[in-house]
Amino acid sequence: EAGVVQSPRYKIIEKKQPVAFWCNPISGHNTLYWYLQNLGQGPELLIRYENEEAVDDSQLPKDRFSAERLKGVDSTLKIQPAELGDSAVYLCASSRLEGEQFFGPGTRLTVL
Amino acid sequence: SQQGEEDPQALSIQEGENATMNCSYKTSINNLQWYRQNSGRGLVHLILIRSNEREKHSGRLRVTLDTSKKSSSLLITASRAADTASYFCATEGGSNYKLTFGKGTLLTVNP
Numbered sequence: 618e619a620g621v622v623q624s625p626r627y628k629i630i631e632k633k634q635p636v637a638f639w640c641n642p643i644s645g646h647n648t649l650y651w652y653l654q655n656l657g658q659g660p661e662l663l664i665r666y667e668n669e670e671a672v673d674d675s676q677l678p679k680d681r682f683s684a685e686r687l688k689g690v691d692s693t694l695k696i697q698p699a700e701l702g703d704s705a706v707y708l709c710a711s712s713r714l715e716g717e718q719f720f721g722p723g724t725r726l727t728v729l
Numbered sequence: 730s731q732q733g734e735e736d737p738q739a740l741s742i743q744e745g746e747n748a749t750m751n752c753s754y755k756t757s758i759n760n761l762q763w764y765r766q767n768s769g770r771g772l773v774h775l776i777l778i779r780s781n782e783r784e785k786h787s788g789r790l791r792v793t794l795d796t797s798k799k800s801s802s803l804l805i806t807a808s809r810a811a812d813t814a815s816y817f818c819a820t821e822g823g824s825n826y827k828l829t830f831g832k833g834t835l836l837t838v839n840p
Binding site: 621648650657658659660661665673708710712716717719720721722723 | 733760762764770771772773774777817819821826827828829830831832833
């Protein structure tokens, strides 16, 4: 089966600019996750979707971050405006429900 | 916030040797999972052990779980250069299926 697809793989922007990341989960996976991974750290959950519903967004900085999952398939994570501290790898993962999560390759964001 | 904490932070061994990594966590869990991340790539699921299990095997991997000590270990036997990667433990607890990752152990297997 095809894996989780993310784009772009790399993004370099100036601070205060907006940026968006896209994720296409594995077909049939109802649960979708966005994680942030800083260098030398493990991933930290930003938001989890069950179909179209965001069931856990407690770690999402809502003043500048937003996410959507229209039709319960693809998802987009947006940052507006980006800050220097947002430089990190943004990972998308999907799963059926509990248990194993399948991760995409991530988007490496650099904010200058 | 990180729930799990891996030990050691970095491990360097020779090909053919065994590698053992440990993970400690703080709160009760439903299951504990181990993931591998190669440089510049996404995470790959290795093995899941449920809270009522004590040991699990998968190929060259052996995972143990001690819920009384809130700790787990991952053993990789007969290591290969291709095993060079960062290894993360992740705990899933509560009813929301949330995975909380540790900071990882960087394993280097020298040929």
